Amino acid sequence: MEGMPRCARARRRALPAHAQCVAEPPEAPRGLRLGGVGARWVRLQWAAPPGLQYAARYTALHALPAAADRSAAANLSVRDDGPRTDADGLHTLSARLEGLRPAAAYSLRLTAANHVGVSPHSEPLMFTTLEEAPTASPQNVRVRAANPGELRVSWSAPPQDSWNGELLGYVATWRELGRFEEEEAAARTGSAVAPGWSSAELALGGLRSSARYALTLRAYNRAGAGPASPAAYASTPDGEPDAAPAHVACEALSPRELRVRWSPLPSAHALRGYDLHYAPLHFATCK
Structure with a gap:
């Protein structure tokens, strides 16, 4: 098994009395895959023996030039998802990685560690997080x-x-x-x-x-x-009034003076004034 002393893997062979167990760093996690994805998180799954510590190293692809979090590392809180998956006694393990950016492409590798050292990196996993509504206004x-x-x-x-x-x-x-x-x-x-x-x-x-x-x-x-x-x-700017003054009336005050009255337009119109047009009417006398 990965991460076990070398003598444990050879337990079926007879060893000399002076033989010693040699502890080794674990092997790289196998079968790294995506178990779920959101806008700012992913769930990772892989096959490995339990009891080890795991870390993820991930890099944002096509990141903006000013992005400060282009590459990062995180220790993972691991969950054992169930029964052994192969003859080597490996378990299906999973962990949730937070703090990612929405709609971003990433490359991620895992490492395992024991009291001796750290494993090589796993094969890379490529994924893209989901979109999220914009977080700033125009x-x-x-x-x-x-x-x-x-x-x-x-x-x-x-x-x-x-x-x-x-x-x-x-x-x-x-x-x-x-x-x-x-x-x-x-x-x-x-x-x-x-x-x-x-x-x-x-x-x-x-x-x-x-x-x-x-x-x-x-x-x-x-x-x-x-x-x-x-x-x-x-x-909005003023437009032409959509109606003419109503109830227009005219009365004579003197031989040279008239009074004109009308009903004003609705107050919604910001009127500057009224134009009054008039002309004399000449009546002919018929004989």
Whole structure:
């Protein structure tokens, strides 16, 4: 058996009376495989005798240049998963390795150790962790007025080490702000999607003219959407009034003076004033 004194393996042979047992470091773990995977952990399984100590040495492949945890080592808390697996008396052992990065490719090797020394490395195991929703929001979010009923939002991507997978796009969520509490409760909301990690601007149409809006932005990947950015605020520009003044009435005050009355438009329109157009009417006398 691995890690046992050499004389124990030769117990079926007769040994001279002066023979001594020679202890050796264990052999490398065999059959290293993946027993489960998450965004930040993996479960490892392998065949080896029980009673040894095990350590994992792993390296992140294709890591970002600034990544500080490209290579690392960890001692493993081992669990014996059951019966012996072969004629050599090896057990199926397993351990859970934590602290990995989401959507990252790794190369991992195991070593076993006893009181004598450390084994050679196992064959490498290659694996990729699962994606996780982004952990940072888009940066530099700005909103500006465009055409009547339209706002334009621009942004830059969140830091790449927070993507936790392939960034698929962005979701903009907006809410119309009312001037009074009852208007706030009935405020209109909506959302729009900008596909692609490189997207940097989005036009939001179908909004009300002369209305104020709050907008947030989130990045998303296959695992879901990340946190929302701090709210940005903007007002849509004035548009042409969608109705004419109603109940227009005119009365004469003197031979040279008239009084004109009308009902004002709804307060939602930020009006600058009214234009009054008039012209004299000349009546011909028929004989």
